[in-house]
Amino acid sequence: MTKCNSSVGKTPSLISIVFLLGQLMMITLQTADAQIGVCYGMLGNLPPQRDVVALYKQYNIRRMRLYDPNQAALTALRGSNIELILGVPNDNLQTIASSQANANSWVQNNVRNYGDVRFKYIAVGNEVQPGESFAQFLVPAMRNIQTAISNAGLGNQIKVSTAIDTKGLGVSYPPSKGSFKSENRALLDPIIRFLVENRSPLLVNLYPYFSYKDNTGAIRLDYALFTAPSVVVQDGQLGYRNLFDAMLDAVYSALEKASGGSLEIVVSESGWPTAGGTATTVDNARTYNSNLIQHVKGGTPKKPGRPIETYIFAMFDEDRKNPELEKHWGLFFPNKQPKYPINFN
Numbered sequence: 001m002t003k004c005n006s007s008v009g010k011t012p013s014l015i016s017i018v019f020l021l022g023q024l025m026m027i028t029l030q031t032a033d034a035q036i037g038v039c040y041g042m043l044g045n046l047p048p049q050r051d052v053v054a055l056y057k058q059y060n061i062r063r064m065r066l067y068d069p070n071q072a073a074l075t076a077l078r079g080s081n082i083e084l085i086l087g088v089p090n091d092n093l094q095t096i097a098s099s100q101a102n103a104n105s106w107v108q109n110n111v112r113n114y115g116d117v118r119f120k121y122i123a124v125g126n127e128v129q130p131g132e133s134f135a136q137f138l139v140p141a142m143r144n145i146q147t148a149i150s151n152a153g154l155g156n157q158i159k160v161s162t163a164i165d166t167k168g169l170g171v172s173y174p175p176s177k178g179s180f181k182s183e184n185r186a187l188l189d190p191i192i193r194f195l196v197e198n199r200s201p202l203l204v205n206l207y208p209y210f211s212y213k214d215n216t217g218a219i220r221l222d223y224a225l226f227t228a229p230s231v232v233v234q235d236g237q238l239g240y241r242n243l244f245d246a247m248l249d250a251v252y253s254a255l256e257k258a259s260g261g262s263l264e265i266v267v268s269e270s271g272w273p274t275a276g277g278t279a280t281t282v283d284n285a286r287t288y289n290s291n292l293i294q295h296v297k298g299g300t301p302k303k304p305g306r307p308i309e310t311y312i313f314a315m316f317d318e319d320r321k322n323p324e325l326e327k328h329w330g331l332f333f334p335n336k337q338p339k340y341p342i343n344f345n
Helices: 014-033 049-058 071-077 090-098 100-110 135-151 182-198 208-214 243-256 282-295
Strands: 036-040 063-066 083-088 118-126 159-164 169-171 202-205 233-235 238-240 265-270 310-312
Touching: 049 071, 063 071, 083 090, 090 100, 090 118, 090 135, 100 135, 118 135, 118 202, 135 159, 135 182, 159 182, 159 265, 169 243, 182 202, 202 243, 208 243, 238 243, 243 265, 282 310
Parallel strands: 036 063, 036 310, 063 083, 083 118, 118 159, 159 202, 202 265, 265 310
Antiparallel strands: 233 238
8 A cells, every 4th residue: 555645644534445445355356256267169160269259258257268279269368368278189298298399389389479368277188088199198298388387487377287077086976985096097196296296276177967967867956956955965074965066075085095185176167068968958057057156156065165266168059069969068159149148247
C-alpha cells in the first residue's frame, strides 16, 4: 500500500480501506473459484481458432487444454489471459527424447515464441500405456522438456507433467485400497519420481462415465452424476456420495503406495457424452458437468477443502472420431451454440 502524503496530513479513510479489502477479497474468491477449464480437441469441422478463443472468453472459461501446439490456436490465445495446458503428442516423444536440441527447439517454437500466452503445464504424452512402442521415450522426453523449460527461465511458471488414465489402477475399491497394477509400475514409478523431484502435479483423465457404463449393475447412476442424496460408499471414517471423489481418492491412495504421496492431481479430462452409448442423454451430460463445476470448488473426503483443478472434456463434438460414442462429448455444437445451459462461474 502506498504511504499517505504527509504534507497534507491525511490518512486513508475507513471507507477506502474497506473498499480495498473488498476488492482483494473479490480477487481471492475469483481465483479460488476458477478451477474449471475445458479441453479443446480439434477432430471435427469446427470454427476458426480465433472464434473458439472468443467463445471461451464469452463464457468466462479461464483455462484450456490443447493436445498439440496448433499455431493458429496459440496465436489466438495471445493476450487472452487464458491459462493453458499444452500437449506434446505421443508421436513426438521419440524425437524429443532423442536429443536435448530437439526439446529446446520444441520449447522455442511453441512456448518461448508465444510470450504473451499463459502456459501453465506442458503435458508430455497423453494416456501412454506400458506396452506401447513410445512408452520407453516418455520419461526421457519429460526430462528434456523440463531442462528446456528451466534453461529458458520458465521453471517456476510452467510445470512439466504427463496425463494418465485410470486403467493403471489394479485396485480402486474402496478408495483407501487404491493401488497401481504391478505391470504398470515400471512406467509409472519413473514418472512419479520425476514429478516429485520437480514438484509438478500428476495429470489424470478421470471418467466416472466409463466406470458406470461398464458396471451398471453395481454402480448407481445418481452416484455417478453427483445426485446421490446420501453416502453411498463408506470407507472407514470417510463417506463417499459421488463416484468422482471415490475414483480420485483411489488414485491418491495408489500414489501414496508408490512414493508419490506429496503429489497434487490435476483432473485433465472429465465429462459425460450426450449420445452414442449407455445413459448418454443431454440431461445426464448437463447434470454431470454442471455438478462437476460446482463440486470441484471443494475437495474430496481424503483431501477436504482443497479445490480440484479440473478440465471438462470437451469444448465441441468431434465428428471425425470413432467409435460413435467419441463424437458426442462437446459442451457446444460446431456452430458455437451450447447443447444445454451451463454456468462456468
